Amino acid sequence: MCGIVGWVDFTRDLRLEGATVRAMTATMALRGPDAEGIWLREHVGFGHRRLAVIDLATGDQPMTVERDGRTLAAITYSGEVYNYRELRDELRGRGHEFRTESDTEVVLRAYLEWGEGFVDRLNGMYAFGLWDTREQRLLLVRDRMGIKPLFFFTGLAEGVLFGSEPKAVFAHPETEPVVDTDGLRELLSFARTPGHGVYRDLHEVRPGELIRVDRDGVHRRRYWQPGYQEHRDDLDTTIRTVRELLDDIVRRQIIADVPLCTLLSGGLDSSVITALAAAGLAEGGGGPLRSFAVDFVGQAENFRPDSMRDTPDAPYVHDVVKHVHTAHEDIVLDTATLMDPLTRSAVLTATDLPTGMGDLFTSLYLLFRSVRERSTVALSGEAADEVFGGYRWFHDPRVVNADTFPWVAMLPQSQRTVLDLDLLRSLRLTEYRADAYRDALAEVDHGPDTDPHNRRMREFSYLHLTRFVQILLDRKDRMSMAHGLEVRVPFCDHRLVQYVYNTPWAMKTYDGREKSLLRGATADVLPASVVARMKSPYPSTQDARYEQALRDQLGRVLDDSPARVLLDEREVRALRESAFEHDGFGASRRSIEQVLSLDLWLRRTPTRIVG
Incomplete structure (x- = not known):
């Protein structure tokens, strides 16, 4: 994993702009703590901050490939291509010579061999900018599921900027972080429109998208999205295929030249990844596998079932540890640490x-x-719910049949808004969300399938795989890369996603439960308690002192908050006095978190809100 930045401008000599490219690159230092590199040519500047994971000695970037003393192409690259060894062997057979052992060089030479079609051959999580010196064009590419982020900015008088995060773009002196009406709609609607960067003129490269920038402008092409394919396998074959895919995926993703671990919650998803990774390491003569879980002080002893969770994680985590024999550590947090201002x-x-x-x-x-502090690479169970249909609302007819995004339909109807009513009327969030929902459904390819329930569940899955999962993957990426930790997501392998996406819903729920296929394919490597456990999402503290601390903080920001332009002050004051819920998904607690988050954002960033 790494942090990447770039600037292309066909009207000026960027060899004179090294200071600006370095300033942009410096914002990515946390993503890449191991090395920095800058590459400048007349119309292009690349920056790179490296987190060394594979080929520690010779994998520095930006990387170039030359022929007869002439640079053919350059790349600034973040991520991992898991099939790089097979691709390297194929490219060697086609006459390519390699000077490194890195997957980065494989991606470069794959482009030289196959042109833009090279993206169809990559298996992994990646985001990169590639400059073709012969054609004088930039390619921006993001992996199929959008595991790694990539933004680009079109607000300069000439040229395009790009970076792993918005802050890299806004380090350029000719930019300003502005959020206009459309940006506020995206920020507050919970629609998660692919490609929308919230800030004015900032765009996100969509998952599975290739963008070409040349003298004629910006050209966008999606090279992959979940699509219809006839599923011909019977149930036994389907279960067996899921297991074979998972075995291959995990085997590829435990390859690293640095310490590796798993994130373990005691749920089905993370337990499967932990069990298969432990087995894979043992087969290769390695191990034991390290695992980590998050918990809160007193949570296991004082747990109360809430609207989303029936059981605490800790007992199931420890069942997996005993069953798989990992070297495990619980990371236990208290309210003071969670509320620490820094x-x-x-x-x-x-x-x-x-x-x-x-x-x-x-x-x-x-x-x-x-x-x-212990590992550089971690494997996570993220995205299994989106792939296999694990959320409770997949099985709730009210939500399935709702004419909106499922995660919006799940919100309590009684939840009060803390946003200014005049602002809400001007934003027309309901209409914005409805338009985004219709646009999403219009993307779904149903093929010849005429079964109404299958069609609806295909739409349901598509919404989660292209919208909702992006919220979770972005959270995972930002929180991990803030510490220079690479988190891999095996359930996002596009082969598994595509196969399960096209499996009929009746097969996905063949035993009457959520994630039937995943459970059936992996029950043999798991403790019985985990196989039987109901879905429980990522944990949230139930400590009453946490909610009290939120309310205390709310009282301190009420009178001088820069977010007052967005808020209904009367509702915010009433919120502070509302009844305690002791539920991490409670409406009041969510609203308080929203107010505090908006306040901190406008206090700590130079963002300008314009109507």
Whole structure:
């Protein structure tokens, strides 16, 4: 993993702009703590901050490839291509010679061999900028599921900027972080429109998208998205295929030249990854596998079932540890640590935007900080719910049939808004969200399938795989890379996603439960308790002192908050006096987190809000 930046301008000599490219690159230091590199040519400047994971000795970037003393192409690259060894062997057979052992050089030479079609051959998580010196054009490429982030900015008088995070772009002296009406709609609607960067003139490269920038402008092409394919396998074959895919995926993703671990919650998803990774390491003569879990002081002893969680994580975590024999460590957090102003500020710095999700971000940030002290690479169970249909609302007819995004339909109807009513009327969030929802459904390819329920569940899956999972992957990336920790996501392998996406819903729920295929494919490597456990999302603290601390903080920011232009002050004051919920998903607590997040964002960043 790394942090990348770039600047292309066909009207000026960027060899004279090294200071600006270095300033942009410096913002990515946390993503890449091991090395820095700058590459400048007449119309292009690349910057790179490296987190060394593979080929520690010769994998520095930006990387170039030459022929007869002439540079053919250059790349600034973040991520991992898991099939790079097979590609390297194929390219060697086609006459290519390699000077490094890195996957970065494989990507460069794959482009030279196959042109833009090279993206179809890559398996992994990646985001990169590639400059073709012969054609004088820039390619921006993001992996199929959007595991690694990539933004580009079109607001300069001439040229394009890009970076792993918005802060890299806004380090350029000719930019300003401005959020206009459209940006506020995206920020507050919970629609998560692919490609929308929230800030004016800032765009996100979509998952599975290739962007070409040349003298004729910016040209966008999606090279992959979940699409219809007829599923011909019977149930037994389907279960067996899922297992074979998972075995291959995990085997590829445990390759690293640095310490590796897993993130373990005691749920089905992370337990599967932990069990398969432990087995893979043992087969290769390695191990034991290290594992880490996050917990909160007193949570296991005083747990109360809430609206999303029936059981605490800790007992199931320890069942897996005993079953798989990992070298395990619990990272236990208290309220004071979660509310520490420096931590909350660091989370905002990492995200560039307010999140409103409170301890779901801060606890992950703190977990990753501890993990990074012991490991450089971690495997996560993220995205299994989106792939296999694990969320409870996949099985709730009210939500399935709702004419909006499922995660919006799940919100309590009684939740009060803390946003200014005049602002809400001007933003027309309901209409904006409805338009985004219709646009999403219009992308779904149903093929010849005419079964109404299959069609609806395909739409449901598509919404999660292209919208909702982006929220979680972005959280994972920002919180981990703030500590220079690489987190790999095996369930996002596009081969598995595509195969399960096209499996009929009846097969996905063949035993009457959520994630039937995943459970059936992996039950043999798991303790019985985990196989039987109901879905429980990422944990949130139930400590009443945490909610009280939120309310105290709310009282301190009420009178002088720069976010007052967005808020209904009367509702915010009433919120502070509302009844305690002791539920991490409670409406009042979420609203308080939203206010505090907006306040911190506008206090700590130079963002300008314009109507």
